[in-house]
Amino acid sequence: MTGFLTDKQPHRNGSVCPFVVGAIRSNNIYFSYGNHASDLEWGAHIDQCVSFMQSLRSDQTKYGRAIIILLPENFDIETLLNIHVRNKIKCVMSFLMLGALYKESNAKSLHSADFFPLRTPSPTL
Known part of the structure; x- marks a missing residue:
């Protein structure tokens, strides 16, 4: 996180992920781990x-907050993408972002087609 997400974004002013920068500064970054077998368990x-994030007081979160869901290194990417698609709307409806990050992600930066900010060494939500 501090070796990439907080680094300077090479194609615009600011960090790769300003939300994570704020979450780290305000000590509002949390971790979870998932390796569930079913859609129901993932849901x-x-x-x-989502409930945990909503339970935080607004004065605790004015500078950003994040939950990083760590997954096994060999987690199936197709499953990761399916989890993302099935759960993204409920997160957005709760004013939260949900991203699928993995080593081979071809999701390009909004600011440059040559920068891939969702590439991580291990699959993550």
């Missing part, structure tokens, strides 16, 4: 994360 896990 419940995401629901718990």
Whole structure:
């Protein structure tokens, strides 16, 4: 996180992810781990994360907050993308972002087609 997400974004002013910078500074970054077998279990896990984020007082979160869901290094990318698609709307409806990050992600930066900010060594939500 501090070796990439907080670094300077090479194609615009600011860091790669200003939300994570704020979350680290305000000590509002949290971690979870997931390796569930079913859509139902994943849905419940995401629901718990959403509820936790909503439970934080607004004065604690004015500078940003984040939950990083760590996954096994060999986690199936197709499954990761399916989890993302199935749960993204409920997160957005709760004013939260949900991203699928993994080593081979071809999701380009909004600011440059040559920069891939969603590439991580291990699959992550």
